[in-house]
Amino acid sequence: FLSSILNTSAAFAIPSSSKLKPWTANTTPTSHDKHHSSKSQLYLANPNQPAYCEKCGTKTIIRQPPNDERERACCPDPSCGFVSYQNPKIVVGAICTTRDNQKVLLCKRAIEPCAGKWGYPQGFLELNETTRQGAARETLEEAGASFDPAKAKLMAVYNLAGYQVQTIYFVELEDEVVDAGMESSEVGFYKWKDVPWEDLAFPTVEWALLHAKDHVIPLISNDDADDSNIIVQERTKYVDEDGQWQVKEG
Amino acid sequence: FLSSILNTSAAFAIPSSSKLKPWTANTTPTSHDKHHSSKSQLYLANPNQPAYCEKCGTKTIIRQPPNDERERACCPDPSCGFVSYQNPKIVVGAICTTRDNQKVLLCKRAIEPCAGKWGYPQGFLELNETTRQGAARETLEEAGASFDPAKAKLMAVYNLAGYQVQTIYFVELEDEVVDAGMESSEVGFYKWKDVPWEDLAFPTVEWALLHAKDHVIPLISNDDADDSNIIVQERTKYVDEDGQWQVKEG
Numbered sequence: 290f291l292s293s294i295l296n297t298s299a300a301f302a303i304p305s306s307s308k309l310k311p312w313t314a315n316t317t318p319t320s321h322d323k324h325h326s327s328k329s330q331l332y333l334a335n336p337n338q339p340a341y342c343e344k345c346g347t348k349t350i351i352r353q354p355p356n357d358e359r360e361r362a363c364c365p366d367p368s369c370g371f372v373s374y375q376n377p378k379i380v381v382g383a384i385c386t387t388r389d390n391q392k393v394l395l396c397k398r399a400i401e402p403c404a405g406k407w408g409y410p411q412g413f414l415e416l417n418e419t420t421r422q423g424a425a426r427e428t429l430e431e432a433g434a435s436f437d438p439a440k441a442k443l444m445a446v447y448n449l450a451g452y453q454v455q456t457i458y459f460v461e462l463e464d465e466v467v468d469a470g471m472e473s474s475e476v477g478f479y480k481w482k483d484v485p486w487e488d489l490a491f492p493t494v495e496w497a498l499l500h501a502k503d504h505v506i507p508l509i510s511n512d513d514a515d516d517s518n519i520i521v522q523e524r525t526k527y528v529d530e531d532g533q534w535q536v537k538e539g
Numbered sequence: 540f541l542s543s544i545l546n547t548s549a550a551f552a553i554p555s556s557s558k559l560k561p562w563t564a565n566t567t568p569t570s571h572d573k574h575h576s577s578k579s580q581l582y583l584a585n586p587n588q589p590a591y592c593e594k595c596g597t598k599t600i601i602r603q604p605p606n607d608e609r610e611r612a613c614c615p616d617p618s619c620g621f622v623s624y625q626n627p628k629i630v631v632g633a634i635c636t637t638r639d640n641q642k643v644l645l646c647k648r649a650i651e652p653c654a655g656k657w658g659y660p661q662g663f664l665e666l667n668e669t670t671r672q673g674a675a676r677e678t679l680e681e682a683g684a685s686f687d688p689a690k691a692k693l694m695a696v697y698n699l700a701g702y703q704v705q706t707i708y709f710v711e712l713e714d715e716v717v718d719a720g721m722e723s724s725e726v727g728f729y730k731w732k733d734v735p736w737e738d739l740a741f742p743t744v745e746w747a748l749l750h751a752k753d754h755v756i757p758l759i760s761n762d763d764a765d766d767s768n769i770i771v772q773e774r775t776k777y778v779d780e781d782g783q784w785q786v787k788e789g
Contacts, residue, residue: 339593339594341592341593341595342591342593343589343593343623344589344590345590345591346597347596373593374663375666376629376664376665376666377629377664379704413624413626414626414704415609415626415627416625416626416627416701416702417701419698419701419775420698421773421789438789439789441789446696446706448670451668452666452667454629454664454670454704456696456704471606518768518770520768521771523693525669539671539688539689539691
């Protein structure tokens with residue numbers, strides 16, 4: 290939902306690209322991104338390191354704790370000593386189809402990043418929910434559509450630039466009730482041929498939609514197939530040594 | 540690694556259970572766990588909410604930001620206004636076998652939680668690495684064993700109590716070189732019949748080992764099978780309305 294999405298700082302947002310293949314972004318990586326591709330700058334360059342200790346309010350210092358291999362924001366107050374660990378966050382999403390799988394639920398984003406572009410319901414996983422519950426919550430919040438989390442099938446795991454891991458689910462909706470939430474300016478079911486492929490918010494949106502259309506739906510439509518056996522697509526988007534966005538399988 | 544594992548507060552650690560099935564823990568949930576099973580206490584009860592703003596050091600207040608559905612630790616200083624989002628963390632792990640799949644790499648834990656119990660290499664995903672790179676790093680740190688992250692196969696996704704998502708990989712090692720890291724008191728390759736099933740650190744360790752032995756290895760050993768098509772096991776461990784640990788598929 291809104292605040293959760295806004296939690297993505299600009300530096301970590303996945304750049305949109307109108308020319309999706311060969312998966313190099315049409316934006317130049319920022320100096321921050323470049324720092325991150327340089328091993329020596331890897332940890333110091335993290336702009337999200339807390340400046341103050343969240344436990345006691347003391348100004349932190351960046352140092353390598355004993356028995357650690359990385360520099361962290363540490364509280365220098367010996368009576369506190371809190372170490373702040375910064376870890377990748379989890380994004381959950383759902384590709385939702387009509388019962389006949391002929392149409393897919395899409396939302397036009399009303400918020401940045403990529404306002405005005407199209408996607409499927411997704412957002413940051415919250416505490417006290419599972420990945421599939423989170424995917425169902427985002428679908429309800431952004432598109433007003435409901436599904437039983439137990440019926441969702443894991444279909445993709447995407448690693449994004451070492452800052453985000455996405456788990457994407459596939460689900461056939463029971464009905465076609467939708468209602469645009471405040472993060473969406475438009476929601477609806479679209480035939481696969483009508484998906485705005487040139488106007489998607491993120492490369493991952495295209496990855497997941499194509500994987501659903503080309504692999505998941507043919508599998509679950511085959512009565513002889515074991516539909517519990519969906520191939521989970523794994524992809525990674527990263528910044529290479531030249532500072533360019535690249536994608537690899539796995 | 541050490542500091543990362545210690546980042547798990549006791550309340551969020553997964554209780555070990557000598558009687559692993561039917562997956563109810565032999566420990567009584569703490570009052571904290573009970574709060575978490577009560578919807579009304581869900582967010583206030585989070586003991587990890589920052590007491591001070593990490594951006595400016597002001598004491599935070601817990602409130603629901605505009606357009607948000609949850610209470611967050613917010614900076615009341617209008618010139619800052621930082622909102623602290625707390626999200627589940629990602630743990631990565633690796634089930635490593637010998638080339639003939641007859642033996643599996645296990646580590647005896649030298650650190651809490653569950654020191655003295657057995658597991659496979661695992662730990663928190665760091666920034667700037669992918670899930671499979673993290674699994675390889677943990678394997679090197681804890682067991683001195685190396686593998687190419689590109690050759691690892693995703694085999695399990697576990698959701699733990701709404702605080703942790705684990706992605707577990709399967710990999711056949713090229714050789715049997717091991718070297719106990721500082722988090723392990725013992726490491727070695729064990730025949731499947733010699734795995735200390737009654738002395739494993741966490742229920743997830745048993746889940747992943749059994750899934751590897753009973754499903755992944757038979758599949759990759761079958762020359763006719765498409766071994767890219769490993770069924771990714773999904774399981775969730777949660778606290779039910781009676782405050783008891785439960786497990787469900789998916």
